[in-house]
Amino acid sequence: MDLLMTEEEVRFRDEVRAFLDTHLDESLKRAERLNPSFLADPNIGLQWQAKLNEQGWVAPSWPKQYGGTGWTLAERYIFDQECERAGEPHFRGASIKMIAPVLMRYGTDEQKAFYLPRILNGEDVWAQGYSEPGSGSDLASLKTKAMLNDDHYVVNGSKIWSTLAHHATRMFALVRTADTGKKQEGITFILIDLKSPGVTIRPIRSICGTHEFNQVFFDDVKVPVSDRIGEEGEGWDIAKYLLEFERGGAFAGGVLRAMLTRLHRLACEPLPDGRKMIDDPLFAARFIEIATDVDANDMLELAAMSKVQAGGNPGSVPSSTMKIERSRIRQSIAELAASILGPDALRWEEHRPLHELPEESEIDEGRKVASAVYFNSRSQSIFGGSNEIQLEIIAKTLLR
């Protein structure tokens, strides 16, 4: 048991580092620093994706046969750490991490051949269509209907909290194709072209001032049967597969450490009144505590990865622990960063994206975005399986 990289892994890390040094422009890094949201502004994200595509590194988690990198988990971990360290724009979202694995596992050869390359080259950007206004954590209660009519479905209903749907070309969605039996059994997984007639997208602004979420309405939208994934009624199983999929292969340690490092830099700068926050014992104590949290979470990630690498399963308690702790750590860092601002916390810049504004010093820009980052961080414990759902999962395992 040890924490040592192999010689080969060291070489790999150096290769990644060299690539990032050369290709990750200051302008992209700045845009990411000024981005309060989970995912990058799509224009920035696609720019960066294009560069990764040239290198063949768009989809670190994909097998080589589909255009992925075919890396080991350890290499993916190292890649992720280096990208975060360098400050890359976050753009591996629903396209690469959600619809792609579903296509690989459940898609027909035609579907794979058509859709996967379009993800890599950025032609398609996918939005998620799970949540509905009436169904949040209780996903199976969804109501959006798809009626089979000849060779196509007619979709009516609405999806909400669809991230970046206003920039996306397509949506994968869970829809109801039957009302009989258990509610899970009538759910089907389909792909919707967002340029289809009958699709309307309503923006939802978040409390951090950014438009990233949307409500998407479907009014007699036609979806060819060939854009159904799997069989009718198989949607629930596919959704579950996706939830399980990331286990042991989702790393947040890198971004947490990068955020903490940025906060450290901010805290080492003198404030308007001359003090440095890092010299404030209460600030420092909180900062240090969070650093121990980051270490512990990082270690859990490595242990989970090691288990998966050896053919095992990290287990539901560690997995849910990591989901919960990542959200809390991210929130703590963001909250602590905002506590530095003093009266400047009152100022609010409404323009989005912030990177379009005239350039200021890195520190001033860090202060400018800190409130929005804090507000945005509150979503970490809500989306992607709320912390309450994670606690339920843990409790179920404990009481089994």
Add this chain to the structure above:
Amino acid sequence: MDLLMTEEEVRFRDEVRAFLDTHLDESLKRAERLNPSFLADPNIGLQWQAKLNEQGWVAPSWPKQYGGTGWTLAERYIFDQECERAGEPHFRGASIKMIAPVLMRYGTDEQKAFYLPRILNGEDVWAQGYSEPGSGSDLASLKTKAMLNDDHYVVNGSKIWSTLAHHATRMFALVRTADTGKKQEGITFILIDLKSPGVTIRPIRSICGTHEFNQVFFDDVKVPVSDRIGEEGEGWDIAKYLLEFERGGAFAGGVLRAMLTRLHRLACEPLPDGRKMIDDPLFAARFIEIATDVDANDMLELAAMSKVQAGGNPGSVPSSTMKIERSRIRQSIAELAASILGPDALRWEEHRPLHELPEESEIDEGRKVASAVYFNSRSQSIFGGSNEIQLEIIAKTLLR
């Protein structure tokens, strides 16, 4: 609306202060400082009670006609604050605050005439007989049986967590006299002479090393019908009355402030390595936070008292808030005090009561008892209606 005392209240306060100055000996104060438990060592408590009895101040909450003081709520508040400030041994427990109000409300003239004076002069010390091994927060599930046989009940069963039962002369107990109907309806309130044949008392040592709790077994114990309070089956109502009784008239602000003041003194002394904890910014910050908690709780107590004084009811949310917060504040102070000890925290003095040990400096003695006080403090959120039960009460009110 204001926080001003009347001239009369100021005079009253000065009178109480003068009495305490004269009558509360250093030896009693020392014993209390060295007492990790909620109630004083009975020998100490009875000594102090005798002095209060001479002054007519044993039972501040009783009406004058029963030998109480007949004070206003404000006077009782002031008396309590001054006693805590002076460091009196805590001995107003089950006798004065629980069985006495029950006797006054539900007792016969004979019962009142016999029992109340014996409480004041210390002839009787009462233990509580509510909890049973199988029934904690779910009090109504109690099983101890009392079978009527002519002019007496025959009691069989067991009560647990009975504070100071090994020093008490009598116990008031909830027993089951019927098994039919709702389980609350078969409960009766009786008084048991603990010297009766068939009573066995088993000590239970607490994690703070003290013997204050007991399990009491009843094996065919005879209780005269004349020692039943109220009617058969009325026990549940009486128990509820008692729970309601203290509302707006139970003050913890004094003891919390006294604990905090003692902690301050401890923290201002140099440690073996020369530092003073009060100069440690993290210690100080926590200390200050707790002080704001004490102020807030104190203000809630005053507001509740003011409401009751004006004929109102403080309401269940404020009452349960105070119960919860008092326990937490007490625990926080005790935990923070223990954090001062460093390696000395490892030392454990087993002898009880601690005041029997040779005298040391007040600071050294404060350090000696700090771990036990911390351990004991954990009970604050368990006994007398656990914090979980309080949260249930609040939730019920919110969701009504």
Add this chain to the structure above:
Amino acid sequence: MDLNYSDEQLLLKESADRFLKERYDFDKRAKIVASDDGFDAGIWAEMADLGWLALPFSEENGGLGGGAVEISLIMEAIGRALVVEPYLASVILAGSLIEKLGTESQKAEILDGLIAGTSRPALAHAEKQTGFDLGNISATAVRTGDGYALSGGKPLVLGGAAADIFLVSAKLDGDIRLFLVPADAAGLTRKTAKLVDGSRACDLSLYNVPLPASALLDGDNTLVEIEAAYDRANAALASEAVGIMDALLDATVSYTKERVQFGKPLAAFQALQHRMAEMAVKCQEARGSALLATLSVDALRSMRIRGVSGARAKIGKVSRVVAQEAIQLHGAMGFSEEMPIGAWFRRLYAIENTFGTTADHLKRYGEIIRDPAVLSGSLLREPA
């Protein structure tokens, strides 16, 4: 000692709540926030009609002689309704300082207009480097032939966007003094700043602004009065925060009662019930703290600080948790700008950073309780 509201006070509270409920709902407020001025003149006029703008001033100055308790009731209502008009800045902070330090003619001039709703003064005191050290300012006033010339920078003047006259602090012969500076004075530049809570402040620069002799307020004790005014404002902020916390709790309880998940309302889940109960505990505690602050603003300085900074420190901490929990229990809905949850959250965040941060107030309170007499002293005070 009496901590029950009088019938008049209860009426005031009821009328304030009703007025804002009817005239200042969340949609109306959203329109005001999105407007050019970020200010609704009609609402301000109605506040004048209701007597709110006259509330804290003595009857001899044309006011209603209301005390800190009356102000606290208005502020709770303002918190719940998320009022962005500068009641705190113009009436409580600037207005009360003018009443304390103004000459008779200044009082007549400014307070009459303020009470009538035609003038909105704003205090411009803190500067970039001031932090929580109120004496640390560098704006200066120099004497001229017939008055003064004033220079300096005053960032983030609350209520400054809608102000017609500023109360500007500057050093005159080394002492801090206050000057009345009309918003249209020569040499004064005002830049509107949008704030995180939807309100507007301004950044003020003054360069050799010529002022008549009559612009100077009374007072060698100016700094002392400024500190006292900030403490009144801080007590008011504490009450505003309490109003917001209650609103967040109410909204959360209502939402969880309606929102059905897994076949039952969220409010039927015990884990969520206990979390709402914990929110209620914090609301109660905050209420106790704010009441202590309210009843301390006229006490001796040490008692005032204990009450006011203690409340700001305590409420800063618990209100943040309540706001975070409210968002969490609303789920995604709480994270969108479509419900007031996020706006309350942001206003509490602003309060935590107004007139001293939570950390600043904790330190200030800590310094006061270093004196064991303060630490161990009762909340009850002897009659004067």
Add this chain to the structure above:
Amino acid sequence: MDLNYSDEQLLLKESADRFLKERYDFDKRAKIVASDDGFDAGIWAEMADLGWLALPFSEENGGLGGGAVEISLIMEAIGRALVVEPYLASVILAGSLIEKLGTESQKAEILDGLIAGTSRPALAHAEKQTGFDLGNISATAVRTGDGYALSGGKPLVLGGAAADIFLVSAKLDGDIRLFLVPADAAGLTRKTAKLVDGSRACDLSLYNVPLPASALLDGDNTLVEIEAAYDRANAALASEAVGIMDALLDATVSYTKERVQFGKPLAAFQALQHRMAEMAVKCQEARGSALLATLSVDALRSMRIRGVSGARAKIGKVSRVVAQEAIQLHGAMGFSEEMPIGAWFRRLYAIENTFGTTADHLKRYGEIIRDPAVLSGSLLREPA
């Protein structure tokens, strides 16, 4: 990088758990704690037979060549079973220092006896004023004709009550050095001290204790090795704490499944379920921290401190919450000495105050991460 236990390690863990479950249940432990010595010689002999006492020592010194991972597994089991015998003090702390700094003959003499179970050395280093500054000692050794004379006071020597030989630090010509001092040496006084966790330490006074030249251990780097030894001990304590936390969680889950209130088991109440889930989250986190500490003891000093003090700081915080919650969810039962809950609680409290408090470790970790390279560095290390 590999973080999976080997089959041998899993076997060791299983055998340790089984041995203690069978031979060291809570009643048996209570008897040991209540005994005069507070030590069970039979158990110690069995530990020797199982090879535990030989575990960390190299094969050339008669040991089994186990590493930090093996030790961590034993410590977890020791934590769960609440073993009061001085495994940590004698084997990990004193034993490993002798292996590092002992001369060949010292190693042969002491380690052989330790491994056989016939000798129990204890390290006597920290003094009253030492605190967390390991170099701050004032015991002194002066040279005599044929050796040394040693004087000083060493309070709270862990494992000291059962020790037959002490490893005493003292300043010799201004440098900190270690000396072997038999428990029956002239001029040595030992007073047994009962500890909060049921174990026994001793307070040691030494007054001109005459020692032969052969009593001196090697090493100009004594202080460096003492610090490293404390870090090994701290990593071991971290694992012990993890064992206790898991035991507390298991006990709480079992208890709430059995205890019926209001017609259903406590474990059926969702509010309590979520609290147990939060305990499980903390147990997991602590496990991550302890593993990092374990895998850091042989790394460079800065990485070692990051791993070890980080774990002690983090685990100190979360273990306290887990212990408090375990008591709370047990209700009154958790508050009595009749269940192991309180004993686990007290042992965690002792751990928080052994070899540096939680606050001390937080500071020490904080100093190390002032270096941005450490703060931002990966947990993965380059091969040597």
